[in-house]
Amino acid sequence: MSALKVGIAGLGTVAQGVVQTLQRNANLITGRAAGDIRVTAVASRSAKPDVDLHGARFSTDIMSLVGAADVDVVVELLGGEQPALDLCRAALAAGQHVVTANKALIAHHGVELHELATQNKVSIAYEAAVAGAIPVLGAIGRGLAGNQIEWLAGIINGTSNFILSAMAGEPSGSAKQKNSLSFAEALDQAQELGYAEADPTFDVEGIDAAHKLAILTSLAFGAALNFPAVFTEGISEVTVEDIEYAAQLGYVIKHLGIARQTANGIEARVHPALVPAKNLLAQVDGVMNAVMVGADGAGPTLYYGAGAGMQPTASAVVADLVDIALQQVRQPVAAAPMAYLGIEDIVTSYYLRVPVHDRSGVFARLTTALSELGISIEAAVQREHTRSAAKTPAGEAETVPIVLLTQDVTERTMQAALTQLQALPEVAGRIRCIRVEALEA
C-alpha cells in the first residue's frame, strides 16, 4: 500500500499532538491503516517554532498545502473562520481530503463543505470537532446505524462542566470535603488551570456547545446543519444556592446540549438543566465530556472521555486519518430539510426558585396561581430562611425562597406564567427558572 501523505495547517498544541501521535504509534497505525500515514508538510502563519517535525517540510504559506503533490489530506487545525474556510474549500476543490477539529467551521459551513467533498469525490471528517477524544460521531454514524435516534443529551463543553462541578463542591483530587465555589471563583480557577480563555464567553455562554450540538443533531437525525436553530443559554446565572436546592430534590445541575426528534420537529437546545443525580451524566465531573444517546433499538448508550486537550484531540484526528487511509469515511446521508422547534414550543418540566415575602399562606397563593396558569407542581423544597434573609428596616416580613419542580408544560406557558408570577405582590425578587432533563426516552 502507498503511504497517506498528510499536510497540517496550524502548529498549535493539537497539531503537535498529531505529529507526535503519528510518530509514537507509527507501527501500530501503519498496521491498522494498511499503510503508512506520514506528515509530509506543515504550514503555519507564524514562523517555525522549535518543534520536531520529523522531516516534514514547513511553510508559512498555509495555502501552499492546496493541490500539493505531497499532500493527500489537509488537516485543518487553525481554528476560527478564516483562513480555515478558504483552505478547506480550496483543498476539497483540489481533490484533497480534509480532516478538521474546527466545530465552528463545520457548524456554520458544513453543508457547503460536504457538498464540495461529494462533488470532488473526497472525504471530509471531523471526529475531533465534537467531544474531543470520544468517538461519538463514529458511535452514532456507525455503531447505531441500525437505529432511529430519538434523542441525545451531552456534556460537551469541559469549561462549563468544570465550573459547575467546582460550584457543586466536587472534590478535586482525593480530598473528600466539599468546598463549593461561586461562579466567579470557579471561573477564576478554570482560567488559572488553563481550562478557560481570558474571555470565556464562547464556553460559558454555551456557543461552543451549540456548535457541537448542531453537528450532533445533524448527524443523529439526518437533518441539515442548522446552527441558528440551536437555542443557547449559558451557565453564568447558575448559583450555588440553586445547585444546593437541586441536590435536595435529587438532581445535579449540568450544562447540557439536548436534541430530540418530536412529532412537531427537532428540538436542539443548550442550557443548564437539572439531571437526576443517579443518572451517569450527573456523575461526569471536571473537564470531562459525555454524550448519552437514546435510540429505538439500542436504548440509551453513553460515551465518556476527555473533551479537549492536545493528545485526546489528536487521537480523534488520527482516527479520521485511518478512516481516510482505508477509504472508510462514512458520509452522512443527504440531509433532509427538517423543521426545528422554537424554544417556546418545547415541553419539559422546570425548577423554580421564587423569592417571596414570608407571610402566612404565601405558598398556597403561589401554587394556586401556577395551577390557574395550567402548571402543576411535582415537588417542593421545604421553605427555609435564606442566609441573607433579614428584617427590612421597616420591619417587613423576611424574604424566603420557595423552590418548586413543575410537571411537564410548554416553554410558552412557563414564560407567560413567569411574567404573571413576577408581578404578584408576594414575590420579592427575580424568579429563577431552570429546565429539568429527565433523560428518559
Next chain:
Amino acid sequence: MSALKVGIAGLGTVAQGVVQTLQRNANLITGRAAGDIRVTAVASRSAKPDVDLHGARFSTDIMSLVGAADVDVVVELLGGEQPALDLCRAALAAGQHVVTANKALIAHHGVELHELATQNKVSIAYEAAVAGAIPVLGAIGRGLAGNQIEWLAGIINGTSNFILSAMAGEPSGSAKQKNSLSFAEALDQAQELGYAEADPTFDVEGIDAAHKLAILTSLAFGAALNFPAVFTEGISEVTVEDIEYAAQLGYVIKHLGIARQTANGIEARVHPALVPAKNLLAQVDGVMNAVMVGADGAGPTLYYGAGAGMQPTASAVVADLVDIALQQVRQPVAAAPMAYLGIEDIVTSYYLRVPVHDRSGVFARLTTALSELGISIEAAVQREHTRSAAKTPAGEAETVPIVLLTQDVTERTMQAALTQLQALPEVAGRIRCIRVEALEA
C-alpha cells in the same frame, strides 16, 4: 446499488429483533448502507414459528444457507458451538460474509474463522458478541485507532451486575430505600425477571464475561485470541458483608473483566473487584454494561449501554450488516503472539476480611505478620462486632472481622501470605480476599 441479501440462522429473540429492525428502519438503513439490506432466508432447526418473516424463505435445514445464491451474508444466531461453528466455516469457505453474536464461538474459534475469512476475501464481524448494543469493538478498532491501548476494564455480564447491584441494595425503579438482598435472593430475582438462566453458571461464574474479555483483549492489544489464558472467578462468594465494608472504604464491588498490557505480558482476568465509588463504572447498575478503555493518547474513555436483549443485540448485528454493505468491516491486524501473565504474576492491591478472635493486640499481630510477609496496609475498617458474633459455649473470645486494604503486591505474595495468615491462632475462620481495581492508567 444492489441489495445486500441476508440469511439468518436461528429464530430466537435476537433473530426476530434483526428481522424487525431491518423492517422498521428500512428507509434509514437503506440510506446509510447506500442500498437495501434485505432478509431473504431464515433457517431454524425448529419448525417455523408464528413470526412475520416479511417474505423471507424459511427452512429447517440450517446448512441450506451455505452457498445459496440469495444469501450474501450469513447471520449466525444459533448460539453454542455446533452447528454454529460448522455453519460459519462453510459460509466463509463458500465466499459468504458472516455476522455473529456468538461470543463463545469467537473466543474459542475466532483465529480459525478470521483466517478462513481472509483466505476467502470475505468479512466476519461480531459487534453483538461483546456488550450488546454498545459499539465498543468499533470504538476500540476505529475510534481509538491512533492509540496504544494500555488497559480496559468492563462490566460485561449483565446478570452478575444485576445480582451485585441488588446485593448492594440499589433501588430498582424510583424507590429510595436500600434493601440489600443476599446472593441467593438476588439470583432468584434475576431468574424471575429473565436475567439469569435456570443454570446460571455461565454468567455467575464469569465464563460468559471471560469469552467477551478474550475478544476485547485480542482487539485492544493485537494479540491472538487466547481464551484459556483468561483467569476467571465468579461472584458466588461475594457477600453483603463485603459489599458493606467496601462501601465504608469508599468502594463498590463489581464483577469486572480487566485486561492490561504490562512490560512482562498481558493480563486478562475476570473477577469481583473493589472499584472506587466515584468512578463511573461503580455507578453502572442493574443489567447495564460498560467498558472503560485506557489509551495512551485519548486517555480513559467509557462506553455504556444495554449488554443484552432482543433489540439492543439486534442493533449491533445490523450495524455489522451496514459495515458489510459499505465494505467497511475493519479487519483486525494480524494477531501477534504475545505472552499472557498467569494470575500469580499480576500486581494489585487487595481487600482482606479476616475473622479473628477478639483478643487485645490481635490487630497489631495481624499487621505485623503481613508486614513480615512483605505486605503493607493502605487502610483498615474499625473493628466492630459482627452481627453473628456470639460468645462460644466455653466462654471464649468473640469472633470479629478485621478488614484491610493492602498496598500493591503480587498475587503470588498474597496467596502465600493468605496460607500463612490462615494458620495463625488468632484467625478464627476463612479469610476473604477480593482484588482492588484502582482504574487509573
